[in-house]
Amino acid sequence: MTKYLLLPFLITITTSLTENILAQDQEHFEKFARVQAIFTAKCVSCHSSEYAPLGLSLEAGLSYRNLVNNPSVEVPSLKRIMPNHVSDSYLYRKIIRDQERLPFKDEGMPLDDDRLSEDEISVIENWIRSFPTNIWGEGAESDSEMSASSTESSETFLATQLINLPTTRVLGSKTAEFRILHRFAVSNGGGSRTLGSFFGLDNGAITSINVSVGLNKNTDFLLRRSGENKDIELAVKHVPIQQSGNMPFSIGIYAGFDWISRSDVNAKHRFSPNVQLLAGTRVNSTFSILAVPSIAFRSNHNAAIIKQINDTTFQNYTDSRATFAIGLGAQYQPMKNFALTAEYIPRIGGYKGNDFADDRRYDAWSLGLAYKVRLHVFQLLISNSQSIHTTQYIPGSSTKPVPFNQLTKKDPALHLGFNIYRQFKW
Numbered sequence: 001m002t003k004y005l006l007l008p009f010l011i012t013i014t015t016s017l018t019e020n021i022l023a024q025d026q027e028h029f030e031k032f033a034r035v036q037a038i039f040t041a042k043c044v045s046c047h048s049s050e051y052a053p054l055g056l057s058l059e060a061g062l063s064y065r066n067l068v069n070n071p072s073v074e075v076p077s078l079k080r081i082m083p084n085h086v087s088d089s090y091l092y093r094k095i096i097r098d099q100e101r102l103p104f105k106d107e108g109m110p111l112d113d114d115r116l117s118e119d120e121i122s123v124i125e126n127w128i129r130s131f132p133t134n135i136w137g138e139g140a141e142s143d144s145e146m147s148a149s150s151t152e153s154s155e156t157f158l159a160t161q162l163i164n165l166p167t168t169r170v171l172g173s174k175t176a177e178f179r180i181l182h183r184f185a186v187s188n189g190g191g192s193r194t195l196g197s198f199f200g201l202d203n204g205a206i207t208s209i210n211v212s213v214g215l216n217k218n219t220d221f222l223l224r225r226s227g228e229n230k231d232i233e234l235a236v237k238h239v240p241i242q243q244s245g246n247m248p249f250s251i252g253i254y255a256g257f258d259w260i261s262r263s264d265v266n267a268k269h270r271f272s273p274n275v276q277l278l279a280g281t282r283v284n285s286t287f288s289i290l291a292v293p294s295i296a297f298r299s300n301h302n303a304a305i306i307k308q309i310n311d312t313t314f315q316n317y318t319d320s321r322a323t324f325a326i327g328l329g330a331q332y333q334p335m336k337n338f339a340l341t342a343e344y345i346p347r348i349g350g351y352k353g354n355d356f357a358d359d360r361r362y363d364a365w366s367l368g369l370a371y372k373v374r375l376h377v378f379q380l381l382i383s384n385s386q387s388i389h390t391t392q393y394i395p396g397s398s399t400k401p402v403p404f405n406q407l408t409k410k411d412p413a414l415h416l417g418f419n420i421y422r423q424f425k426w
């Protein structure tokens with residue numbers, strides 16, 4: 001009997017629950033209809049068809065499934081839309097152009113300067129908060145605790161190279177990078193070695209053309225060719241530990257080999273493997289540091305050199321040692337798109353090229369000034385080293401420095417150069 005008495009209660013409870021859920025659902029989809037209207041008006045001009053940027057079509061019928069709980073391609077650690085988490089949703093950061101949390105990726109959306117109005121933004125915000133909680137769970141606003149994406153690994157440095165040293169920044173999947181690295185020569189004509197030849201613009205230069213591809217979110221593959229001895233370098237950069245909220249460092253490895261392909265060079269070692277450990281950290285919002293302990297094997301390419309044993313004895317000898325060096329670097333980034341970078345690569349052992357007067361080498365250093373515009377980085381630099389490839393810059397610079405107290409008489413032997421980086425995403 002009691003069974004029949006309870007039944008009406010049970011029915012009332014279940015129907016009111018269901019109604020509640022349905023009501024939540026309906027409200028959510030009504031809100032989404034208004035969001036879709038904004039997408040259709042402001043976004044689908046670019047975000048549609050199979051050519052939609054980063055595969056993100058925002059067309060009606062596709063947008064919801066492309067966004068909700070789907071990782072962003074640019075910042076894979078974030079969902080494009082994370083139900084009930086407004087500022088953890090990458091799309092939201094894009095539309096409010098959250099400078100703090102989109103630090104160096106790009107400008108925000110829509111791409112042109114045609115910003116969404118406050119009203120449009122709150123329509124989207126209200127929709128993100130309206131996911132039925134029985135399905136999606138509560139929106140614990142972890143938002144305020146969210147680490148700024150400036151502490152995400154790929155953001156520890158502005159570019160994939162500091163100047164010559166590789167940084168812990170990787171491209172990520174579905175990204176390729178084309179780089180042109182150029183170092184002008186130092187002039188030896190005229191009274192002034194540097195200014196007299198317009199920083200070497202008048203002379204021969206070394207240029208390296210680089211192509212790298214992100215194999216996955218931690219690994220890049222690099223192929224490049226330098227004009228110096230027609231050197232071809234093949235390398236892999238792997239950064240498994242990436243700086244994030246509770247990981248203070250990015251740590252990785254760069255390994256590859258250089259091959260001197262120029263046939264008329266009388267080189268003893270055409271093939272030189274090299275390995276570098278990469279450790280970097282963004283210390284605060286503007287400052288990052290980098291350490292790159294490096295080994296370049298068989299770094300002396302001289303065919304045979306004559307070694308002086310004592311005052312009268314000379315000996316033919318082949319130097320197959322490796323060079324050990326510790327690359328040190330820093331990046332100061334006072335503005336979102338702008339960074340000053342410095343690197344110094346003291347050699348600590350092995351072949352240092354200091355055995356003979358005509359083979360003198362000096363620890364390489366460089367100063368750079370980088371400016372990022374969307375997927376490009378332009379970097380202007382000066383360096384005492386003209387070499388670009390790993391086995392070529394690690395043994396040091398062959399450009400003789402001029403002591404500071406002589407600077408007034410003669411300009412220092414500096415190379416002007418530039419690095420241009422261009423990324424492609426698909």
Ligand code: HEC
Nearest residue numbers: 042043046053054056072073074075091106109110111112
């Ligand atoms: C003028 C073309 C254009 C318009 C308009 C535009 N976008 Fe984009 N969007 C892009 C491009 C290109 C990218 C790829 C990254 C880049 O180049 O910045 C992108 C990337 C994105 C991403 C990152 C996707 C990911 O997986 O990381 C989101 C989110 C996004 N857009 C949302 C929007 C929204 C929302 C609107 C409308 C309010 C919009 N976009 C309007 C061109 C556009």
